[in-house]
Amino acid sequence: MQIQGSVALVTGANRGIGAAFVRLLQERGAAKVYAAARDPRSVRAEGVVPVALDVTDPAQVEAAVVAAGDVSLLVNNAGISTGTSLVTGDEAAIRREMETNFYGPLRTTRAFAPALRAHGGGAVVNVLSALSWFTVPGGGAYAASKAAAWMLTDATRLELAAQGTHVVGVHMGLVDTDMAAGMDVPKLSPADLAGAALDAVESGAEEVLGDDWARFIKSGLTLEPQERYGRILGALGAA
Template sequence: MKISGSVALVTGANRGIGRHFTQQLLDRGAAKVYATARNPERIDVPGVETLRVDITDPEAVAAAAATASDVTLLINNAGIATWTNLVTGDLGKIRLEMETHFYGTLSMVRAFSPVLRANGGGAILNVLSALSWFSYDGANAYGAAKAAAWSLTNGVRLELAKQGTLVTGLHLGSADTDMMADHDGEKVDPADVVRAGLDGIEAGQLEVVADEWSAHVKASLAADPSAFYTL
């Protein structure tokens, strides 16, 4: 999968990692970039085609697939963080996390997989998280939804292999974006995360681990959980 000459669609392109994806795709020579958001008027990257897409709205997703019928690269980046726990947190917010990260991502994959097949296979990149692999008190709804999205990514990879579609998962810790503005810990540069993701697509990688924290968390899965968690 080559970025140069590709036709890409990015969800959540109005800010943060999505904005960096949009700009770097153009910089790498993508022939066309559809930049999508719930509020596309906030997209400020010149040279893109904007679309209004709420990934939790099936009709909006279907309309996007009908309009962007030339897509060869789908970047599922749109997300939300409600900072909600599972036991005592608001169920509406927990459902919103799952509707966005799992069902919204799945909706995009289902709508665009026929488009990708018709255009030669192409690739999908799902923006996941180190929280796909661990839980954090105060954001357990996010972690559960990202874990589901990781499993989704592995599953659709198998299902779409027969049509020649590469499916890549991109994992990162905290990035220096608006979503993480209130987080006091170390943050990675979102431009570096996006660069790693696009490099991974071009290298045909199934999974990209973008920073040291994500690599540490993934490695911990093989050990006793008590070595990672302090309860």
């Protein structure tokens, strides 16, 4: 599909990657952009339609569909990271990550699927992570939620194919957002990541590897776990 003339809804649109999606959608000629956030007053972009949307709240998701029934492009960007380990971490925090990072895009995809079908199929973009494919100490909850969202992406791609909906999964390492603040390492620009995702929507690509780290991690998925994690830890130690 083409971004020019499309009607898009972006979750988590008030900052970081979400705000970059909003800006680029406007620059590329989207006819309308719904900028969804828990607090729509936090959306600073001009010329958009702010939408109150907490993706963990089924009632708000249903209300968003009513308010934005003309959507042809859904960008599932909203996400959180609590830094919680799976064995010793707070179970409530683990559930919160799953609710936001997996059940959130599941709810929005299910809710907006009929609208996408009504507008020719359209597209869904799921912002995932290279942590869909590996983890680090203290990152177990986040990685588990993103791994689940990766499979959600594959499953919904198959399930929505009959209605012509194109589903894109976006993987990357660190992006220069609030989530990565304080980490003194190279980071990907939110605009570069959002731009690559929109390019995939237009080209028909199903997966975006946004940076060298995402490409490196995916290249090792066929390795045995010990070899794969030895390779990852070696790269992290050299960084």
